Amino acid sequence: MGRYLRPEQLDHALAALAEHPRIVLAGGTDFYPARPVPTPEAILDISALPGLSRIERRPQGWYIPCLATWSDVLRADLPPGLDALTQAARQVGGVQIQNAGTVMGNLCNASPAADGYPCALALDASVELASRAGRRMVKARDFMLAPRRTALRPDELAIGLHIPDPGGVSRFEKLGARAYLVISIAMVAVWLRLDGERIANARVAVGACGPRAILLEDLARSLVGQICAGAIVPPAHLACLTPIDDIRAPAAYRREAVGVLIRRAIHGLAPYASPGRILAA
């Protein structure tokens, strides 16, 4: 078996993975920076697999297949419920990175600062994994186990991201120290279902404030029933975050900034909230 494969059929790709573990190469934007010099690893280049780049509306929701890039997200006609993902796409690297990097690759790379995770969590997305043995779905929240480690088995390929019909509205806030090419100090994705001016349901996810992005479930519960434009974010609900001091910012700052980002994300959705109106799903 050669060290490099670029199959043109999914069956072949899965067969190759069943044979022995391989590094899966999609957009290359994380692959190459991690390998300043060539390595002897076995590589499975999935870029020639057909039918895996078109973002689709499906009966149960939206499907973002594994070769869909951030630019594909920007070109797709997505509803307000997926705004967070669109906003994240616009802020990943520069256009070159958006043109090459895939949403799924961002999740599989499993960086604590991956912009895709807070979105996937807030949108309650699931990752579809395929292998010769069949397919299975894993919730995005269960997919990343630790930095650089996912639930993906060596024989599996993460084939696509399913976002259940989200309805509602969402927003992404990213904090960095410059305008472009930002690696986040912290980022936040908020999804809300609004009932008139009040919050009927919420999911709040935070990235770069711990080994992996997490959902703030207590906070989300506390938001239910609040008026969107005036919702408060009690610091107690941020206690589960475990940010670290690093070159980008001290932990204490991250903790504080995240509260502001969440509040701004929620209040930023207030224009969608109006008395007596439920935003159509």
Added chain:
Amino acid sequence: MTMRIDFTLNGQPLSIAVDPLRRLADVLRDDLRLTGTKIGCNAGDCGACTVLIDGAQLCACLVPASRAAGTHVTTVEGLSSGGALSDLQRAFLRHGAAQCGICTPGMLMAATDLLSRTSAPTETEVQNALGGVLCRCTGYRRIIDAVMDANARPNPASPASGHAVGAAIARVDGRAKVDGSERFGADALPDAPFLSLRVIRSPHAHARFTLGDMAPILAAHPGILRALTASDIPGRNLYGIYPTGKDQTVLAEGYVRYRGDPVLALIGDEATLAAFDGSGLPIQWEILPEVTFATAHEGPDLHEHAPGNILCQGRVATGDIDAALATAAAHARIVVRTGFVEHAYIEPEAGFARRVGHRIEITACTQTPYMDRDELALILGIAKEDVRVIPTAVGGGFGGKLDLFVQPLLCVAAWLTHRPVRHVATRGESMMATTKRHPSRITAEAACDDHGLLTAFRFHGDFDTGAYASWGPTVANRVPVHATGPYRVPAARCTTSAIHTNGPPSGAFRGFGVPQAAVAGEALMDALAEQTGLDPWTIRRRNALGVGSVTTTGQVLGEGAALGECLDAIRTGFEAMRAEATAHNATSTTHRRGAGIACMWYGIGNTSMSNPSEMVAGVTPDGRVTLLSGAVDIGQGSNTVMAQIAADAIGIPVAGLHLVTGHTDLTRDAGKTSASRQTFVSGNAARLAGEALRARILLHTNAIELTNDRLALDLSHLAPDANGFVLRGEGRYDPPTTPLDADGQGIPYASFAFAAQCALVEVDTELGVVRVLRLIAAHDVGRAINPDLVVGQIHGGIAQGLGLALMEDYIPGRTDNLHDYLIPTIGDVPPIEVILVERPDPLGPYGAKGVGEPALVATAPAILGAIHHATGARITHLPATPDRVLAALQHRILAALQHRVLAAIRA
């Protein structure tokens, strides 16, 4: 393994056999020799390698070769057709959007992608499309202008004879920078097969080591031919900037002083060396405690000649400072800290050396070919005439390419192996091991009378010069002269220490310590203004140095000093910024705006040291007029400036002047490209050479009669000299200075440049994020030889000043890449209004003086002043990152509360 890949490259079908995982950037550059695509980081952080694949911009360093199959790939070489530049390329020339040119191909490709979709993009669309390409020279604004003006409009015609000086002509070397043909360090290749070199550097900041037997490594890696150690250095294993006190080893002798100190050099084939992971190297380390800026005084001493780790000290003292401080009406004090700043030029150091008989030839990017030549001769133990330095184009320097980096080991390797040897530094290696801006720890106080007139100024700055001296003495000597800022101060004591640590060597970086000092001095001016009830503009205007003012070194300023005019030029703009901030703050609680102002002065050329330049102009028998210029253009435009000056001095159109640049066998020593000296010093030499040639020509015309109102001079009977000239003129200029005495009294510089800048910022008071909204910069440039180039320098300096103020912080071992070390992107540099104040300097060529470093000095203090105006918080620890700004805001609020509580208790 290789794969056959068919694709279309710049319109031509192509079929190549290649490793499918090879980076497309390497395929283009190394296999297909299309070197227009640049590699700045190999990690997708800089965008220099941006190409189009099926019309979409991608970083070629992140694209596997296999991905090109069946696509249309377009590189910068594909933008021009039939030798004609595209509208976009011509717009880049017209707008001065290319300075050094290293980012230009990436910028052009990203813009081509945009323009194919949107023919008339907005500024925001341009920023979004080009946001992934970093530029360190231009400050981006001219690039935005060019992309928004990419049309068929013809570029202006070249000026007529005698009208070159003052004309905003496109740079004379611009075409190669926009069509991809410019040769930078990594683009120049030896004619013959060559070896590569890989440096094994210390991973430890401070350690002793012993080297074991290298034979097993060589046996295990047939591609590694030889390992060089300290004992292989043929001449002296010691170099450094100053003639005395050379302290840096080419290869360490059992002892390393910083992360990055070279320990071994491996010579072999490129692939083997690149893949070699360093395992199995017989190096035994004994790690020693790290000497830091905080602990340097405790020792141990890193160099015998620097007890207490103090390399050297600088001092300027005048008047009775203690008496003046004791009686002052207002008094302010400040402590400022700044960190390492990386040059972050987009071109990592690169070059090759070859041995030619008993001579060595080094082709590499450098700011200082003649100093390189002399130093390399010592290292090889040969005569300096036997070293030939051929500078390539320089993809950004800013002081970082004044020190030798790839050159010593390349020369040693080529000398010993008799084969060409090449070394291209990786981004990580460049950031780890090259010089930085000095971190500083500054304590300063200033006092004034009731009218806000300064009475006293005391300053001490410790500067972390890192492991080796490099340009540390320059910083220590230059800062005390400039520390007061450009103001009249009757009593001053300004001292500095250059302190050794186990940090990377701090060297030359645009401003030599003056930008750090200005952060302290300008904050004091703001504080005194507040205390005396003056506004920040007025206190500066009242104290501004002008013609006839006496500086703290006792120098009487000549006709050129025009700070007052600079301040007058920005007054309305600054007041408008203040008004805008006040109006904005009346309605906004979380985002507060503020306007800040700062002044600067900067001595042109070396401090009290001879720094001559020589130029030669001549006419060849075929009537061609040539200027031999040893001044290295590192993107700032000295090639164009020298051509404009010489053309007018000779009396020919600039388009008719042939320029031969920086090449130690052909040109004369024009000194280094640093200290903002080329326009002033080398420009004078070019003027003198031109005038001498003109006089020579006119002398020959005395005996000729007019024919149809023309004089024709027959050159054929004149004997050509060694340069092939039948008529020649030489020029030499050394700025008149005097040595400084023990109190720093004397004439350190023949000319000073002045400037006043102001900035409007918006501070997000909940997150601490600062955005600069607008800048105005008035610069006293004497005479703008080329206004476009001068504006370009100011834009670029301001962008670096903005980085220094807000985001740049190099941490050894942790930020050796361009995503952890942040420099401003195209979205961070706001619109800049530049006002050129032209009062000719009597000593400058046609009145001109330098602008390279002056551009940067005032920006950070203006921004920090604006943050203070917006929020009341004074940031004293740079950079003003969001967390530091937020902490400063909260500290201020707490202090105010405490004050109120105490007041209530007392009441």
